[in-house]
Amino acid sequence: MGSTAFEDSADYVQSLARGLKVLRAFDREQPSPSLSQVAERTGLSRAVVRRSLLTLQHLGYVGSQGRSFFLTPRVLELGYSYLTSLDLTELAQQSMEQLSQRLGESCSMAVLDGSDIVYVVRVPVRRVMSVALGVGARLPAFAASMGRVMLADLPDAELAAWLRVQKFRAYTPQTIRTASALKAELLRVRKQGYALVVRELEPGLCSIAVPIRAGDGRAVAALNVGMPYSEEAPVRAVEQILPVLRETQRAIEQAIRRGSWLPHMAMKQVYA
Known part of the structure; x- marks a missing residue:
């Protein structure tokens, strides 16, 4: 199944895909972006980005200071799982x-x-x-x-x-x-x-x-x-x-x- 076709299927979890897209918006160029900057980088609406960031913050993967957000060391667990396998x-x-x-x-x-x-x-x-x-x-x-x-x-x-x-x-x-x-x-x-x-x-x-x-x-x-x-x-x-x-x-x-x-x-x- 092609990537576009899968995205239209019942098995595709859109919220998960959006959350991962938000995580990938953080990089060396913008380590502490604002909500608006994340929305601009991902092409997602501010409302979607806000919910994703708040959920990621609740789970411990994202922190915030003022209007800026940043990744926490917990995101390393995701890559470490791959490396240990x-x-x-x-x-x-x-x-x-x-x-x-x-x-x-x-x-x-x-x-x-x-x-x-x-x-x-x-x-x-x-x-x-x-x-x-x-x-x-x-x-x-x-x-x-x-x-x-x-x-x-x-x-x-x-x-x-x-x-x-x-x-x-x-x-x-x-x-x-x-x-x-x-x-x-x-x-x-x-x-x-x-x-x-x-x-x-x-x-x-x-x-x-x-x-x-x-x-x-x-x-x-x-x-x-x-x-x-x-x-x-x-x-x-x-x-x-x-x-x-x-x-x-x-x-x-x-x-x-x-x-x-x-x-x-x-x-x-x-x-x-």
Whole structure:
């Protein structure tokens, strides 16, 4: 059943959908919006937003100060439930720590969620981005190395559907910003088995990523190493970091096959 058809069915809970939409209205740009700002961001009426906010406040997920609302730490329970069910993070942690210590660079793992990647494991060495990254952080998949290796793994029909609904933004002058250019890059990533992103998210950042595959061969996550940009960084990434990254990739995939982790526990992709 398509998403629009389901929304017209008796099984669709509109109030739940609206409440989740209100929760997603909070972000780094507007961490403490007013009722009017939430209504503007969600496209919902002020009356609906007011009821949703008051209900979320009653449940402990939202707080208020004056006319502003803010998320409480209780919202972390929602993401934590997902992470604790994802044995992959435990299987990867030790291998990633060893990788980070060996290279002296930050290492991360993420999954694909619609237009974004979501960080599920992070082993930082130093901060290489202006945005603080941690578990639960989101970045645009099209401009991130981990996003590209997972997008490159999508079947052609799913990739075409994904590209049709994307909105591209130029984060730097180097950012790939059209569907046709991104598709060409993804085909190259698919062929070579890794993604190298140089100064596309931030001018001072270079990162390289490989997919993490479950037993059925499907990419269920991605693993990357990020480093400060320099003229030598791209060559170092491919010649020195990539071989070590692939060793860790194989170790994690072997742990997946030995462990109890199930591919269906990865985030389901939905393209509206």
